[in-house]
Amino acid sequence: MEQPKRKNKLIILAIRIVTDESWKQKIFNWLQPKSNIWRDMQDHDRLVGFAEGSKIIGALMFSDYDGNNIFVHLSIDDPRVCQRRYIKFMFNYCFITAKCNRMTALCENNYERNEKLLHGVGFTKEGIIRQGYCKNGKFVDGAVYGMLKQECKWIKGN
DSSP, X not given: OOOOEEETTEEEOOEEEEOSHHHHHHHHHHHHHXXXXXXXXXXXXXXXXXXXXXXXXXXXXXXXXXXXXXXXXXXXXXXXXXXXXXXXXXXXXXXXXXOOSEEEEEEXXXXXXXXXXXXXXXXXXXXXXXXXXXXXXXXXXXXXXXXXXXXXXXXXXX
């Protein structure tokens, strides 16, 4: 186990990627309300957690892969999860490991933090789903973002 780093008497634990079965339900339970996922976990969902000690500080879920497209659901509580190595990990999984041609992400329309993150890593805003999902008991518009494999700057060969 990696030793914690001390910084001004504050202990900083290293972030680690967790994907094993023992974390799967915990990751889903953490991600579900944060990403407006209104269904139960499915056997084919692939979950990735970013943990600091035993605490989840970010998570990804890949779902509904159809041979061409995969949906990505993401929530982050700590900006350290936005490091290049974790971004590369996400795109490598989708485009190289799962052999997807396309990724799709949905978020609340005009939610600047999400839109800035998605645009910053290379997603293209493709459209609006009017009153596409429920948030806090109210229907809100969703934005659809997509990225094709040949557009991804995070994988080798592009």
